[in-house]
Structures are given as C-alpha cells and as structure tokens.
Amino acid sequence: MRNFKTVIAAGAAMTMLGLTPAMAQDNYKDEYRVSTVVPAPFPWGIATERWAELTAERTDGRINLKVYPGVQLVQGDQTREFTALRQGVIDMAVGSTINWSPQITELNLFSLPFLMPDYAAMDALTQGPVGEKIFEVVQAKGAVPLAWAENGFREVTNSKVEIRTPADMQGLKLRVVGSPIYNDMFTALGANPTQMSWADAQPALTTGAVDGQENPLTIYSVLKMHELGQTNVTLWGYVADPLIFAVNQQVWDSFTPEDQEILKQAAVDAGAHGIEVARKGMTDGDQSLIEEIKGYGVNVVTLTEEERQAFVDATRDVYDAWKDKVGADLVNMAEESIANR
Template sequence: MVRWGNNQKHSLEETMRHSQAGAASRLARTGAFALLLAAVAAVTSAVPAMAADYKAEYKLSTVVGEAFPWGFGGKRWAELVREKTDGRINVKMYPGAALVGGDQTKEFTALRQGSIDFAVGSTINWSPQVKELNLFALPFLMPDHKAIDALTKGEVGKDLFKLLATKDVVPLAWGENGFREVSNSKHAIRTPADLKGLKIRVVGSPLFVDTMTALGGNPAQMSWADAQPAMATKAVDGQENPLGIFAAAKLHTVSQTNLTLWGYVADPLIFVVNSKVWESWSEADRVAVREAAEQAAVEEIAMARKGLTAEDSSLIDQIKANGVEVVTLTEAEKQPFQEATKDVYAKWKKTVGEDLVNKAEAAISAR
C-alpha cells in the first residue's frame, strides 16, 4: 500500500484543481465560439443577397440619351436603384437602343430573353410583340394629358401591367414620351391634303403605316438612329415625335421648320425588369427597385410635360425661336384628320381588343 504524505496529498489536490479549471475554461471557450458561429450564421441568413449573388452590372436600355426626358428617366432610375439598395444593384444605362444594334423594335424580345435586364421602353416600340399596347397609338383616342392619366393610372393601366407580367417581365411604373406632333421641311400642315405626297418617317409599327397612309402621306419606316441623317439629306420630308424629342434633337437643324401640334397619338413609357433578374433579388431589394422606378417615373413625366401647357409654353416658345413655324390645330381643325383615320381606328380596335378599347374610351369620357 502506498502512503501519501501531507505535502504530496496537497500537491495532488492542487494539480487536480488546475486540471479541472483548465478543462472548464476550454469548454467555456469552445461553447462561446460555437455561440459566435451560430450568431454569425443567423445574421448572414438575414442579410439580403450580397454582390456575390448579384450581377456586377445590370444593363438598362433606352432609345434616347439623358438629354431627352425619356433618357433622363432611365438615368434617374439607375441612380435611385443604386442609392436605395446601398450599391448592391448597380445599373448602367445603354442609350440609342445600343443593346439591340439600334433597332428599338427588338428591345422587348431582348428583354424577355435576358440580354437586357432593365428597360424604360416605348409602348409603340413594344407593340409588335404585345398587340394590346397599340391602344395608345389609336389615332385621336387621347385628346389631352388627363386622358393619358385616365388610362395609365386607372384600370386600363393595371390590365396592361397584368398582361405584361405574363411575358417574362415585371412592369413597375408608367412614364411618358408625350404626344406625337408632325413636322416637315416643305410646308405647314393644316389639313389632310397637306400631307399628300410627303415622305414621313414613322416607327416600325404597322398601325403607324396605316394611319399615315390614310392621311395621304408616304410613310417610311426606320429606326431613330437612321431618321436624323435621312432628314438631313432630305431622303425623308418629315417625321412625327413628341416635342421633347424635337427640341432636344434640334430637328430644326435638319430642315424640320414646319411643325403642327395635332396630338394624334401619345406614347407612354414603361419601366420594367426582366422577371428572372427580379426573382434573383431579396424582397427588400425588389421593394427598393420598385420605389426607385415610381419616383423616377414621376420626375420623368414632369420633365416630359414641362413647357407644353397654356400656363407654361416655354418649350414651344423655344422651338419657335429657332425659326420653326408652329401650327396648333383647334378641335374643329382636327375633325377632318379624325374622319380620315376612322377606318384605321376601327380595324385596329379589333386587333387591340374591343373590350380593352371600350374600357379605355369609357375611362377617357369619365375623366
């Protein structure tokens, strides 16, 4: 039997106490580390998907640059998205329909396919792929800005957004390119007879060809990139576009010195995102992108309408100051143009959808 002295006994007890304390300390440290890992995991799972899960850059398509209200809307949206998502979503605007080789009628298809992530697009340019968007190009449907608002801010606008949502995009807000006015290098247009024989550039939409033909003009379909050179060389006599486009593009410098304000159609814009891109974001970032679109749209519409009212005609005055003769048609003077295009309206009402057009007509009447 081994006998322990008091000193040896005390030494052993001391050693055991140190050993137990060390084990407890290691256990505590291990437990704390495990808790720390769990906390980090919890925080990480709660944070929206970060840059590693998102694209480094998202592409936004517009037909024109930031000097135009339309392009301003795209640029502003990109700025607001970056700001509201704290830089997680970085958007770069590509004006001039550069992502589709300058052919704006291909923009919607590219957007659906995913080669474009964002777009501020024209209802006219997208109408070949979405026939219901031809609604806004029915001749003389909308007589004023309140009529546009009655459609885009009402049930018609909601119906069209629901439709677009089935076509691989997420529509977020309505913008505005404006009422399209007609200009030419030859003479003032006051009656349909004044259009006879004039070669007028129009967008690539069959409805515009039908309308201009019914009015006696000679429609020439071409992209906006080709339109200005064509006017400069007199390959075409005229064009039709909102005044914001006319002024910013300085069309008076390419012989467009006769301008008629007839408001025959308007061109709302739509802020959209590719649906797969939309689904890749966190819910918080989706909210931020939607809010950014809505804010940019309000600012863009205000810019598109600036200087075009009886209270503020500054944009029209600026155009006149550049040597352009401006003719403003009265409601009575518009009647012969409406009469000349009534068969076109009836034909395209069936194409667009009679129920949708009837709803639009009722909304405008009730405005």
Template sequence: MTMRVSKLAAAFTAALGLTLATPSLAQETREFSVSTVLSDAFPWGQAATKWAELVNERSEGRLTLKVYPNAQLVSGDQTREFSAMRSGLIDMAVASTINWSPQVPELNLFSLPFLMPDEAAIDAITQGDTGERIFAAIDRKGIMPLAWGENGFRELSNSKQQIDGPEDLKGLKVRVVGSPLFLDTFNTLGANPTQMSWADAQPALTTGAIDGQENPLSVFDVARVDQVGQKHLTLWHYMADPLIFGVNKRVWKSLPAEDQQLLRQAAIDAGAWEIEKSRRELADTLSAIKARGVEVTELTPEQHQAFVDATAEVYEKWAPRIGTELVEQAKAAIAAR
C-alpha cells in the same frame, strides 16, 4: 455525453456560420444593365438616369443600374429590345410602348390615332384599371412592369407646307417608326409613310429623300430637327407614347422582396419626376422651337375633328387586334376624366 457535446458544438458552429453569412449576403452588390433608346439629353434618358440614381442612393450603393442609351445593347435596333430583355440579354429597361407593341399587342392602344386628346387622358389610362390591365399583359409576356414614364405627344413636321387638314398630307413622304399601325394611319391620311431608324432619317431629311417626320417636341428640339429642313410643325397630338420601367422576370425573381420593393418604388418616383418635368418644360421647349423660325400650327377643334374622322377606319381594323374590350375601357376612362 461526448456525443451530446459534439452535436451541440456542431449545432453552434452551424448557427454561427449562418449568423456570419447573413450580413454578408445582405451586403452583396449587384449590377444590372438598363436599356433605353435616348440619352439623358432627352427626358426619356433622364428617366433612366433618375431611376439609377434613386436605386443607388436607397440601396446605399449595393444595387447599381448601368444605363445603356441609344439602344446600344441591341445594336441600335430598338424593336429588338423586348425580345432581348425577355431572353435575358438585357436586365431592365425604360422602354417605349411603340417599340414593345409587336410583342405585346395591347400596347398598340396608345398608337390609335387621336385616342388621347390631352395629358389628363394619358393619365386616365395609365393610372387606372386600363393601365393595370396593360401591365398584366406585359407580365404575361415575361417582363415585370413597374411604373410609367412619358415620351410625350408625337407632333408632325415637314419641309413642304403648313398642315392643318388631312388633305395636306396627300403624297407627303413621312418617316415613321417601325409599327404597322403607324403605316396604316398615314396611308389612310393619304401620305407616303416610310419606316426607318432615326439614324437613317436625319440624312434622308437633309437630302429631301423624305419630307417629314413625327416625334415629341423634346426630340424635335434637342435633335434640332429644324436644321434638317423641318420648318413646318403641326401640333396635332395624334398619339402619345408612355414609357415603361420594366425588369426581366428571372432577374426580378432572383431579388429578395425588399429589393423588389426598392426597385419598384424608385421606378414609380423616377417616372413621376420625369412626367412632371417633361410637362413643365413643354412651353419653354415650344418657345425655343418658334424662336428658331419654325412655323407652328395649332389646330382648331374643327380641324382636329377632321383628322379624327379621317382616321376612323384605323380603329375598325385595329380594335380587335388590341382587344375591343380594352379599347372601350380606355375610351370610357378618358370620357370620365
């Protein structure tokens, strides 16, 4: 009898302990690092800030995302972000497809010149089967992708002359990001591309060591690129850079299912908010740039096609590296948009 009572007491104590421990576990607070290249002065940084706000609000402060802008978690070298995140030095990121493309070749799809003529084309890729296939490729590399954001179309500026045809780029010294595909594109157009960080690019533009650069309009505007001699801007829409909300795989697996869903939905909502805001503000951004005396060139359909034709050989080289089937699937999605 005594043994039975002891067993019941032990069982009751264990059950009571479990009951007391459960709410304590549910209320555990956790903080995660979030890497982003640009601060919240730019749409890119605003996407990360919005994600952090939504997660904090929906978890009632239990989950905190601490945003580290300017790629400071990798000492400013944004091309190291993916590797640092995969190794666990970074928990999460709102990242550029360009910066992650060396580790995930499929992301070079977005850097193919003149693949996406408009925003509907971007959506056709990211919001369809092609986007799911790209997310699967990122997943296989050790990062859990959650949602898409947008850094916008990258436009071309320079200090020398108006550019409305491929021949105008001959010999032009252009700063580009650290991607071999970018080098191939500009070399094919006859330019002299130079890879360098944005921190190095600004003084190089000021001194005339380089003639031009390519960036989204939001970056041109907020960074006041017109103040470093960039008085000619061509809206050529040669490539767009979607953003990716991602989480380190080990961090992701450590979270209960309800927190995974909270993080994912907050990322989806933050991405949708940032995409809508960025697109809505484009007209005002362009007006502000023009008001500062920048000469803006908008290509005719014929001028645009000349650039498409001039970069056709880049596709021949890069489609097999990206995945010919993936490239064709993206083209079909764009054609059907």
C-alpha cells in the same frame, strides 16, 4: 463546435430581425444592364438615369444599374428590345409602348389615332385600370413592369408645307416608327409613310430624301430639327408614347423582397420625374418650349377643334380596325376611363 453554433445562432437572429446576411446576395450581379432608346437630356434618358441613381442611393451601391442608350444592346433595333429583355439578353429596360407593340399587341392601344386628347386622358389610362391591365399583359409576356414614364404626344413636322388638313399631307414622304399601325394611319391621311431607324432618318431629313417625321417636341427641340429643314410643326397630339420600366423575370426573382420594393419605388419616383420633364413647356400654364421653337423661325400650327376633327374622321377606319386587334374590351375600358377623367 461552440463557435460554429454561435455563428448559426447569429444568423438565425439576423433572419428574425429581418436582416439579410451578405452571403444571401452573392448571386447579385456587379452590374445590371438597362436598355433605353435615348440618353439625357431627353426626358426618356433623364428618367432612366434617375432610376439608376435612386437605386444605387437606396441600396448603398449594392445594386448598380448601368444605362445603355441607343438600344445598343440590340444593335440599335428598337423593336427587338422587349424580346431581348424577356430572353435575358438585357436585364432591365425603360421601353416605349410603341417599340414593344410588335410583341405585345395590346400596347398598340396608345397608338390608336386621337384616342387621348390631353395629358389628363393619358393619366387616366396609365394610372387607372387600363394601366393595371397592361401591366398584367406585360408580366404574362415574361417581364416585370414596375412604373410608367412618358415620351410625350407625337407631333408632325415637315420641310415643305403647313399642315392644317389631311389634304396638306398628300404625297408627303414621312418617316414613321416601325409599327404597322403607323403605316396604316399615314396612308389613310394620304402621306407616303417610310419606316426607318432614327439613325437613318436624320441624314434623310437633311438631304430632303424624306420630307418629314413625327416625334414629341422634346425630341424635336433637343435634336434641333429646325436645322434639319423641319420648319413646319403641327400640334395635333394624334398619339402619345408612354414608357414602361421593366425587369427580366429571372433577374427580378433573384432580388430579395426588400430590394424588389426599393427597385420598384425608385422606378415610380424616376417615372414621375420623367413625366414632369417631358411635359415642361407644353401645358396650358407653361408654353415656353413651344415659344422657344417658334423663336427659331419655325412655323408652329395649333389645330382648331374643327381642323383636328377632320384628321379624326380621316383615320377612323384605322381606329376601328385596330380596335379589334388590340382587343375591343380593353379599348372600351380605355374610352370609358377617358370619358370619366
């Protein structure tokens, strides 16, 4: 009995000191499955791997995140990832705002055509009141958002023509992601948008069944898309694709407050690193990635303000229609944040 009382007293002392007995973590999993679309060396994959590394390091290996790229936990269907996260089929994810937009309409904000003119505008949204509001919406949908990263501004490429005006896009068959706003945008520009997975898109580009696609330059570079016939690139920055680190609600609730804070800070730090990598070589002070792509013999077009405005005007009806779908108040908040950046 005396030994039993000693154990109880020791446990109470540990609690008072803020220490957690090992038995309190018996419900932790040996491995937490993290879903993402692409692996390293893509910036997206690098950010996800960094999250796993920092979490393991800062918890002395108590929390083990295993990354499953290629959205393999949902059979490669990117648009099912958030549903799987919410349902607990996967534990955590670093997900695309585009891919999650079918379940969270507000995430289409980042796909409004030409809303964000530069990186400062993207930061004004994700790091300001708009980002906070988006996180509230994600939380209400059943997942706990922790931090932002990014996949980058999406540029248009094709195998047939230099694109400088909407007229240049007439009849081009372009692979687009699986969100309805992209069909609307490219239809408004006169193109023939085709939604397909990237696994299907690569052979379609190679054979010429599809003329072009839109993706960040980091994706273009790592996949060597110039070898897929994508020898015309237009830098128009029409939309960007922020990424969200998120955890299933039940998984999150299973962690101690101390471990929740470690997991969150690891996501914040990993996201900051991912953003740095995603922007490297594409800023005013460093154009090295763009120069590298030009070195492959690729025709890279940077639109003038007047040329870009023609695309803005051609997609304005799409912007206005989707503003109502996203939520006028949220879009107004975004426009004000960008104006004041």
